[in-house]
Amino acid sequence: MSEDNQSRNAAAGQKQRAQMEKDSVATHHELSGQGLTKRNEEFMFQLGKQLDAQGAKPEKKTQAVEETLTALIEGQKTGTTAKQLFGTPTAYATEIVKGPVHRGPREQSSYKLLALDNGLMFFNIFAFMFGLMSLFSPKSMAADQTGTSGITAIILVAVSGGLLFAWVTKVLSPAKKGEEKKPVWYKILSVVAALIAWVAIYFAASLMPTVINPILPGIAYVVLAVLGFLADMYVRRRFNIVGGAFAGGQTQQSKK
Structure with a gap:
């Protein structure tokens, strides 16, 4: 130049x-x-x-x-x-x-999506916990000691927990415009009732015989927990799930 x-x-x-x-x-x-x-x-x-x-x-x-x-x-x-x-x-x-x-908080997801999200998370937690127990403390997973570690019991507890706590989430959520605000005593009783029902289901599941409630190898539980976590991540992203027992005070942003 x-x-x-x-x-x-x-x-x-x-x-x-x-x-x-x-x-x-x-x-x-x-x-x-x-x-x-x-x-x-x-x-x-x-x-x-x-x-x-x-x-x-x-x-x-x-x-x-x-x-x-x-x-x-x-x-x-x-x-x-x-x-x-x-x-x-x-x-x-x-x-x-x-x-x-x-800029405001997104509307909470439907009951069905919350139940699915909660159920998957409960399944992942129990499967991972029992998987680790089986790998590091095999005696604690003996069939004659507990039936709650059986795969059928885990699924039953996860499904019931998902349904119950999705309902609790809806009860505890702020009332929408035009809806009647639920009293505090009703919210407290709802949480207590859900917990009692879930504990009852948990103990009932422990009574199921091994023939319909088999206990899987520890590594199988861990693998199922990982797959369940990946599935839950996909579901939450696919359907943009807001709320749930494990979401805390989530307030995500969304386009109008």
Whole structure:
């Protein structure tokens, strides 16, 4: 490349930087007259840059900027920051360009999906536990000592646990709009009743004869537990299961 070309490129680059700085000053000056705090002003400035970088259409950008500006001014009255309202400028710009994302907790999954998820997890826990016991403490798995380690008993306990605790999850979940709120005493009694029923089923399962409740080798239980865990992972991802006995206070994000 010749020196003349290098000089022209350098001059063009310097001119472009100067124009960008000029535009930046003009934008900040325009925002400063809107009554924004310095942080919110910077948020709006960065949002505009990100919208341009992500190829937002002019009319969409104008609408988004106006709506965001109004929300920020209202938020300032209660001390709500731009980050609390919209997250980062980059993430918010992506939502504007590619579509909004629901920020609240997702609606809990259906009873059937919760029962399936819970049942698989209970099966995995019991199968893995008895598998380890069989491998490291074979005497504790002797058929004349316990029937709860039989494969039929494990399946029965897992299925009943899945059904019972899916029901408990629904009982404990917040009432939807228009639904009657369940009293605290009802929720407590429901949990206690489910636990008593599950324990009763567990002990009943231990009475089943070995002929219909065989005890598998320890390694078989471990393999079944691993396969069950993989199956549960697939089910949760395939059906986007929210809630359940092992989900805690899960509040995932989902698109509208």
